[in-house]
Amino acid sequence: MPDQPADRRPPTDPARPGAPDAGAPERRDFIREIVAADIAAGRVAVPVTRFPPEPNGYLHIGHAKSICLNFGIAAEFGGRCHLRFDDTNPVKEEQEYIDAIVEDVRWLGFDWGEHLYHASDYFEQLYAWAIHLIERGLAYVDDQSPDEIRETRGTLTEPGRESAWRNRPAAESLDLFARMRAGEFPNGARVLRAKIDMASPNLNLRDPVLYRIVHASHPRTGDAWCIYPTYDFAHGQSDAIEGVTHSICTLEFENHRPLYDWLVEHLPVSHVPHQYEFARLNLTHTVLSKRVLLRLVREGHVRGWDDPRMPTISGLRRRGFPAEGIRDFAAMIGVAKTDSVIEVGQLEFAVRAVLNRTAPRRFGVLDPLKVVITNWPEGRVETMEVVNNPEDPAAGTRSVAFGRDLWIEREDFMEAPPPKFFRLAPGREVRLRNAYFITCDEVVRDATGAIAELRCTYDPATRGGDAPDGRRPKSTLHWVSAAHAVPAEVRLYDHLFSSPIPGATGADAFEDLNPASETIIRGAMLEATLAETPVGQTVQFERLGYFVRDPDSRPGMPVFNRTLTLRDTWAKVQARG
RNA sequence: UGGCGCGUGGCUCAACGGUAGAGCACCUGACUCUGGAUCAGGGGGUUCCAGGUUCGAAUCCUGGCGCGCCAGCCA
Numbered sequence A: 001m002p003d004q005p006a007d008r009r010p011p012t013d014p015a016r017p018g019a020p021d022a023g024a025p026e027r028r029d030f031i032r033e034i035v036a037a038d039i040a041a042g043r044v045a046v047p048v049t050r051f052p053p054e055p056n057g058y059l060h061i062g063h064a065k066s067i068c069l070n071f072g073i074a075a076e077f078g079g080r081c082h083l084r085f086d087d088t089n090p091v092k093e094e095q096e097y098i099d100a101i102v103e104d105v106r107w108l109g110f111d112w113g114e115h116l117y118h119a120s121d122y123f124e125q126l127y128a129w130a131i132h133l134i135e136r137g138l139a140y141v142d143d144q145s146p147d148e149i150r151e152t153r154g155t156l157t158e159p160g161r162e163s164a165w166r167n168r169p170a171a172e173s174l175d176l177f178a179r180m181r182a183g184e185f186p187n188g189a190r191v192l193r194a195k196i197d198m199a200s201p202n203l204n205l206r207d208p209v210l211y212r213i214v215h216a217s218h219p220r221t222g223d224a225w226c227i228y229p230t231y232d233f234a235h236g237q238s239d240a241i242e243g244v245t246h247s248i249c250t251l252e253f254e255n256h257r258p259l260y261d262w263l264v265e266h267l268p269v270s271h272v273p274h275q276y277e278f279a280r281l282n283l284t285h286t287v288l289s290k291r292v293l294l295r296l297v298r299e300g301h302v303r304g305w306d307d308p309r310m311p312t313i314s315g316l317r318r319r320g321f322p323a324e325g326i327r328d329f330a331a332m333i334g335v336a337k338t339d340s341v342i343e344v345g346q347l348e349f350a351v352r353a354v355l356n357r358t359a360p361r362r363f364g365v366l367d368p369l370k371v372v373i374t375n376w377p378e379g380r381v382e383t384m385e386v387v388n389n390p391e392d393p394a395a396g397t398r399s400v401a402f403g404r405d406l407w408i409e410r411e412d413f414m415e416a417p418p419p420k421f422f423r424l425a426p427g428r429e430v431r432l433r434n435a436y437f438i439t440c441d442e443v444v445r446d447a448t449g450a451i452a453e454l455r456c457t458y459d460p461a462t463r464g465g466d467a468p469d470g471r472r473p474k475s476t477l478h479w480v481s482a483a484h485a486v487p488a489e490v491r492l493y494d495h496l497f498s499s500p501i502p503g504a505t506g507a508d509a510f511e512d513l514n515p516a517s518e519t520i521i522r523g524a525m526l527e528a529t530l531a532e533t534p535v536g537q538t539v540q541f542e543r544l545g546y547f548v549r550d551p552d553s554r555p556g557m558p559v560f561n562r563t564l565t566l567r568d569t570w571a572k573v574q575a576r577g
Numbered sequence B: 001u002g003g004c005g006c007g008u009g010g011c012u013c014a015a016c017g018g019u020a021g022a023g024c025a026c027c028u029g030a031c032u033c034u035g036g037a038u039c040a041g042g043g044g045g046u047u048c049c050a051g052g053u054u055c056g057a058a059u060c061c062u063g064g065c066g067c068g069c070c071a072g073c074c075a
Helices: A030-040 A061-076 A095-107 A119-135 A146-151 A170-181 A231-242 A251-266 A290-298 A313-319 A323-333 A344-358 A460-465 A528-532 A569-576
Strands: A048-051 A080-085 A116-118 A139-142 A191-194 A209-213 A227-229 A246-250 A274-278 A368-373 A382-387 A397-402 A405-409 A429-432 A437-445 A451-458 A479-481 A486-493 A518-526 A538-541 A545-549 A559-565
Touching (some): A048 A061, A048 A246, A116 A119, A119 A191, A119 A231, A170 A191, A170 A209, A231 A246, A313 A559, A397 A528, A486 A528, A518 A528
Parallel strands (some): A080 A116, A246 A274
Antiparallel strands (some): A538 A545
């Protein structure tokens, strides 16, 4: 898969933002403060966290926030972070997702060492603990149907009603539970429920379901089981088994914490973990819900989970976003309990900051307009030494061919330029970056009257881009030698959704899909070195933006995805009119 | 309507009883062989509201208001 060496920098690197910085005033979120306090008070010696994805979809930028939080805390406080698959619902989970999750967390730059776990590793133990509860009168097998259970749960304001089976003898529940495991009953026939309080104002405590019958084969345990623990019965106990000290999850689990604590308290666990909740990430102009992302894929609004428009980790990677930029973004936005929506611009800022520092500069023309240099000898070719990255002298230089026929960007020429347009126009001189000054003498039109080519003259004294007399053109254009150009397909991307908060008006979010989220350009002309750029490598096309080589590239026809444009103040001026 | 949680510039977060700050965004200027980058400066806040405690409240208390989550055998 695409990868960039810079992304392999371990997240614990103290030079990175987000890592503890000796000397600087400590700025930490409320969770890090809790961890620090627990360590200071001796409640915790080695903090242990975990990232617990359910393999029912691909990871997205919201998960990246959680991954950075959990692995970040472990690294900063000398603890460890486990990768644990929360695989308790075989009807939704697939091996493909497991593999993708492993790859994505690694790509983000994190390492769980030996600590790869699955809730399914604990099925036998969880089963034994279920029996433990039954024996103590703390759980019972309920014969009610799903509908009956719903009807007797009560409402937000009314208490529920106890099941007729709630007080059946433990021995009977034990027998039934064993027969549930043995496969004697169909899906939905019976469940195991905790016996807590049907009148609790917290609905999660109204005799929550602990086990349900699901005749489905599991990606890891196959057909060994036909009963599966619910999230509530698996999560806290898995944390206990693994010695997790700080079980960090999102706000919607806050209401589950009393149940989490109840289970851990009533089970003979050797370690008591604690749950803390933070606000999940929301981003403008996209959607971060596995359900909706799955729909985008299934309904074909995008080409797959890794479509460059998707906010998935794999989509961002294919889009050319470096892992480091994603980590920096996570550090920048912080962690709190306030529901929030972050402007995508903030993510883009973090990504541009990394790319500006690391992306090699190249020339690429997206919408080519032919320029013929009339005073340049036919057939003559010169080689220009061009700097690879002005931000990084160590990146060196490369050779780029220059000749009589060139391609420039069509939008870099205007026959009747408005006042603040600095680029090429009839009679005007501009600089071709790292090459020569040229002056436009003549506009050649085709039969339809459209501009077909520009006839220009160059100044031989300006080789390399400087004039001996010190004159300075108001603008510098990128260019590609027509004789050496590599034709390419370039895919331009924009926000997947037009509105900042898709579906906010109450309408279906899909109504807000941006029809222009992808624009495919087939006639782009790139400098020759771009033919060898590896898939996954992000470069900067000077003056245009960052572009990454896509795996769809074919021999002789590279495909590049636009990661992001450069900051463009001219566009801003134009937009203002 | 019950429970839990949350309200600080446009956005995200700090300030932990002692003059409300930062990053992003926005605007100006400088510089520049990317209209990029960089640098310098600027505008913008009755800290949801109302009472109270205190010499002093974004912070503590009370009461409102607003928003989010919860009635899956999803996680």
